[in-house]
Amino acid sequence: MIPDIPPGLLIVCGAFLVPFLRGGVRKAWVLILPLAALAIAISAPEGARWTVDFLGQKMVLFHMDRLSRVFGIIFSLITVIGFVFALKVEDSLQHTAALVYAGSALGVTFAGDFLSLYVYWEFMAVASTFLVLARRTPEARAAAFRYILVHLAGGLVLLAGIVLWYYETGSLAVGHIGLNGSASWLIFLGIAVNAAIPPLHPWLKDAYPQSTATGAVFLSAFTTKSAVYLMARTFAGTELLIWLGAIMTFVPIFYAVLENDIRSVLSYSLINQVGFMMCGVGIGTELAINGTVAHAFCHILYKALLFMAAGSVLHVTGRIRCTDLGGLYKSMPLTCLFCIVGAASISAFPLFSGFVSKSMIVSAAGYGHLSVIWLMLQFASAGVFHHAGIKVPFFMFFSHDQGIKAKEPPLNMLLAMGTAAFLCIAVGVYPKPLYAILPFPVDYVPYTAAHVVGQLQLLLFGALAFALLMLSGVYPPEIRAINLDTDWFYRKGFRVADKALGTVLNGVNKAAAGLFFGVIPGAAARFSSNAPVRIAGAPLAGLFWLLGCRGQYLKFRMDFLRKSFEKESLPVGWAAAAVAVMFVLLYVWN
Structure with a gap:
């Protein structure tokens, strides 16, 4: 009997051995992994589960039912066919990325909780990006950069929805949700990005034609169909x-x-x-x-x-x-x-x-x-x-x-x-x-x-x-020719928004620089130069007045006090008097 281990986890872990294998061994390995996953998808009984405890949560890495079985079978089957097609490609990057990509799609298919599903979802985005990069052309690099930006943004929206859903329901189980609140809307939008629902679709046409001859075969199979599966499961x-x-x-x-x-x-x-x-x-x-x-x-x-x-x-x-x-x-x-x-x-x-x-x-x-x-x-x-x-x-x-x-x-x-x-x-x-x-x-x-x-x-x-x-x-x-799609609007829109935001933020930055490096330091310098005289002079001026100093004589005393502070030569008696007055004022205040 074939053990009911998660086929996605099996392929993802096996993928990282590919760079260390050579020749016929590597070719056999990249076929054995999806064939094993196919055998599990066909033979695992309905209701089979594989769980692990993580940070107090039960992660369901494998859950078999009729819906997941169909997608598990076709994902495994097309991985086998895809690797037969790519068998003579001597590029460990492509093989590793394709296996991680396929394994992540299977992980999404068999995940029974949103936490493990999200991990596989992000692995899928990163691995598929490398399939675009593997062509190693400037156009492919630019397309891959745009591709990963879109999918990371979609992943963050999905994660926000999952967090809110857990806060609202206390459950991370993957099941029917329906559009009934902000959490469900965020999850819906996160899936919609991968499904290429207009106007969120231009990433697909932008990236897939720039991938390698073999990479496009895998790209055509997993991202959008994983989204179809998840939509069918939840909405x-x-x-x-x-x-x-x-x-x-x-x-x-x-x-x-x-x-x-x-x-x-x-x-x-x-x-x-x-x-x-x-x-x-x-x-x-x-x-x-x-x-x-x-x-x-x-x-x-x-x-x-x-x-x-x-x-x-x-x-x-x-x-x-x-x-x-x-x-x-x-x-x-x-x-x-x-x-x-x-x-x-x-x-x-x-x-x-x-x-x-x-x-x-x-x-x-x-x-x-x-x-x-x-x-x-x-x-x-x-x-x-x-x-x-x-x-x-x-x-x-x-x-x-x-x-x-x-x-x-x-x-x-x-x-x-x-x-x-x-x-x-x-x-x-x-x-x-x-x-x-x-x-x-x-x-x-x-x-x-x-x-x-x-x-x-x-x-x-x-x-x-x-x-x-x-x-x-x-x-x-x-x-x-270059045919303009809906991405033209948000590319232009982002440029306008970037320019407007840059103007606002640069203005704020300039104002903050003037405030913190001009106004405040100047005021602090002026205050620090006069502060001792003002702090000590206030109680002493009152003392001098009580002692009968008036008019020009009081002014003379205060000028003498100021010069003494500047020369740091304040008479001991005056300093003691100032301290005594301060203590009296504090006593009265309390």
């Missing part, structure tokens, strides 16, 4: 997510059509697909949650396949822009075939994985009488067919032949793509095993005449629209 049935999800499916379509970089197109289509999942979480019915989980499972497979195809082209040709590619189907036929399988899956063609999962979410919207949402999801389905289903394979393999001398990528890359392509088809043809592990019993049949005909009609008219736009010249040309 299922939240109506706001229905509309946010619908907007997520809708907005990226237009940006993806304009993009020239293939991986930028895939990044926008990733946001589009996560939108379907968020919409399903918001609807919150058993069918919708099942559809969300199934679609996350399928999406990880076909999105990784598409990123692997793009990564293979980048690895072989060094090019990734639509304007630089074309005609590669002749020299890279297998890669082209695998890319088409991924494109068919994301487009939800019947007999491919996307069809058996996405249709559940769309049907849940229809059954819930959400007519506007249903129409938006249908439009988004046609839109993703345009940019990911047609544009990516067309411009990469079939468009204007650039005369690029290329060949198929190494065998390990082909094997990884072939495995993912096989699973995309297998799940699409026979979805019963996937349906069997979903959180709720499945009473849904995807292959009905209405579903199949309706989807084929949608795809047919989508293809006709693409062809007409291309032939008429209306389709936006593929050109080198």
Whole structure:
């Protein structure tokens, strides 16, 4: 029997041995770890737990139920496929970061308390940043810096929400929360950053295209889908997510059509697909949650396949822009075939994985009488067919032949793509095993005449629209350009705020400098030079007056006293008199 140890902890700890391993041992190690995690995710009984006591709190590092099992299986499986794809990469930084990243995603999935979940959440942010940095270009370094800033900010918001939630409820257990207070709103916003919900999404399109050819495969799988899992766990049935999800499916379509970089197109289509999942979480019915989980499972497979195809082209040709590619189907036929399988899956063609999962979410919207949402999801389905289903394979393999001398990528890359392509088809043809592990019993049949005909009609008219736009010249040309996203507003806004804040703070700093280094020291110097005379002179002036000193004679006495202080030659009798008067005054005061 396989022990019920936390698979996330297993992989994270094992990752730190990678830099000390070499050759075949390292290659075997990076495959053994996720395979062991996969075995645990499949075999661990429901209700299995692994806890430790920390600072008086019980940290639940492993808790198995039906929801976490599905995500645990697909996270482990895609880690295996990803490392097969990256097997010939001789970079311990990438392998270590990818393992910590995958292990942290599994840690989030199986965490039973918010404390351990938050630790894994931050590990995930840091490890994924190194996957962007690993490309070692100025653009990658800049993107990684922006990426970590966004995710650390999101993590702080999540932490603030967790602290407030514990203060309000006294519990750190991960479960349904709902939007019912400031703590829940902070937790929601912290998760929304990782989910790339607009307008918090530009980090994804900014960073993923700058990662390495293999790093993008892991990036496409974990951050957003961990957020989907956590939303399903904590905010299922939240109506706001229905509309946010619908907007997520809708907005990226237009940006993806304009993009020239293939991986930028895939990044926008990733946001589009996560939108379907968020919409399903918001609807919150058993069918919708099942559809969300199934679609996350399928999406990880076909999105990784598409990123692997793009990564293979980048690895072989060094090019990734639509304007630089074309005609590669002749020299890279297998890669082209695998890319088409991924494109068919994301487009939800019947007999491919996307069809058996996405249709559940769309049907849940229809059954819930959400007519506007249903129409938006249908439009988004046609839109993703345009940019990911047609544009990516067309411009990469079939468009204007650039005369690029290329060949198929190494065998390990082909094997990884072939495995993912096989699973995309297998799940699409026979979805019963996937349906069997979903959180709720499945009473849904995807292959009905209405579903199949309706989807084929949608795809047919989508293809006709693409062809007409291309032939008429209306389709936006593929050109080198920088497309402005919503990050433009907060980048400009932050600059204005930074300038205004700088002006205010610099003014405060200048005023404080004048006060503490000018006014106060000057006043203190003046006071210190006259203080002894004033302090001692006041009681002595009274004494002199009582002794009959008046007018010019009193003034003479006081001037003599002042000069004596300046020369530090005060007569002993005067000093004794001043002390005596001070004691008398203190006695009277008390």
